[in-house]
Amino acid sequence: QKEVEQNSGPLSVPEGAIASLNCTYSDRGSQSFFWYRQYSGKSPELIMFIYSNGDKEDGRFTAQLNKASQYVSLLIRDSQPSDSATYLCAVPGGGADGLTFGKGTHLIIQP
Amino acid sequence: DTAVSQTPKYLVTQMGNDKSIKCEQNLGHDTMYWYKQDSKKFLKIMFSYNNKELIINETVPNRFSPKSPDKAHLNLHINSLELGDSAVYFCASSQDLSGAPTYEQYFGPGTRLTVT
Numbered sequence: 001q002k003e004v005e006q007n008s009g010p011l012s013v014p015e016g017a018i019a020s021l022n023c024t025y026s027d028r029g030s031q032s033f034f035w036y037r038q039y040s041g042k043s044p045e046l047i048m049f050i051y052s053n054g055d056k057e058d059g060r061f062t063a064q065l066n067k068a069s070q071y072v073s074l075l076i077r078d079s080q081p082s083d084s085a086t087y088l089c090a091v092p093g094g095g096a097d098g099l100t101f102g103k104g105t106h107l108i109i110q111p
Numbered sequence: 112d113t114a115v116s117q118t119p120k121y122l123v124t125q126m127g128n129d130k131s132i133k134c135e136q137n138l139g140h141d142t143m144y145w146y147k148q149d150s151k152k153f154l155k156i157m158f159s160y161n162n163k164e165l166i167i168n169e170t171v172p173n174r175f176s177p178k179s180p181d182k183a184h185l186n187l188h189i190n191s192l193e194l195g196d197s198a199v200y201f202c203a204s205s206q207d208l209s210g211a212p213t214y215e216q217y218f219g220p221g222t223r224l225t226v227t
Contacts, residue, residue: 032214043201043218044154088154092214097166098144098156098203099214 002027002093006102014110019076021105023089026070033065033072034099036088044088048074079109114138115219117202123225124192132187132222134202141207143185144216145177148199160185161207189224197226 003026013019025033032051036044050056050063050072062075076083086106090099115136124130136143142161148154158177159166165177174190189196202219 034214034216038152043221046215046217049215086152097159098146098168099216100156101154103151103153 002030002091002100004089004091004100004102006087006089006105008103009106010108011105012108012110013079015079015081017079019079019083019107019109021074021076021087021089021107023072023074023102024070025072025089025091027091027093028067028070030070030091030093032092033063034090035061035063035074036090036101038086038088038104040085076107081109081111083107084109115202115204115217117200117219117222119222120220121223121225123227125227126192126194128192129188129190130192130224131189132200132202132224134185134187134219135183136202136204136217136219137183138204138206138217140204140217141182142205143179144203144205145185145187146201146203146218148201148221150198154201157187158185192224192226194226197224199223 005024035048037047038044048061048063050065053065053067056063060077064073086104088104089102118133144159145157146154157168157171176188179185199221201221203216205216
């Protein structure tokens with residue numbers, strides 16, 4: 001049974017600071033990792049994916065993967081109020097060959 | 112020009128009824144999915160389907176059945192609705208690469224089902 005753990009928050013970060021979101025996973029065999037953003041009342045939106053150990057940067061977002069520690073994180077630089085949302089970490093698998101999601105971290109960017 | 116669309120957006124019905132939710136994707140993707148997001152916002156896979164295989168999450172009651180008339184559509188039929196079925200249901204799709212899904216999934220807007 002694959003499990004993905006996230007701190008549900010809320011995580012409150014001042015505008016302009018770096019928001020750091022963390023995720024751990026149970027299956028050491030997981031090869032790919034996904035970050036989705038979900039605004040209240042909206043559908044999840046893919047923002048980053050990472051397959052290799054190390055960092056992957058895309059604009060203000062950086063995903064970090066450490067397979068030895070079974071840990072993946074998402075950094076958001078220069079946080080904006082529009083970044084306020086729930087961030088979902090996911091790995092493939094979970095009973096129907098879809099994605100297994102964590103419960104999400106609720107991020108609040110304070111103006 | 113919606114990539115993944117679902118209808119209806121809201122569905123209110125009584126216990127015991129049978130209902131369907133429709134999903135269409137115009138991305139040309141090979142695999143489609145249904146997810147359930149409960150009141151605690153926990154998002155859980157129910158089914159995945161491509162033109163070869165339906166994979167069912169073993170925890171899903173057999174009152175739920177996906178039906179795919181073609182590659183671009185995956186509808187969800189629910190029989191004998193129960194109070195616990197109240198949730199938001201999301202359809203999603205992804206492209207296959209070398210015969211396997213890439214898991215970069217694109218979600219529809221969701222259908223909020225309320226069973227009274």
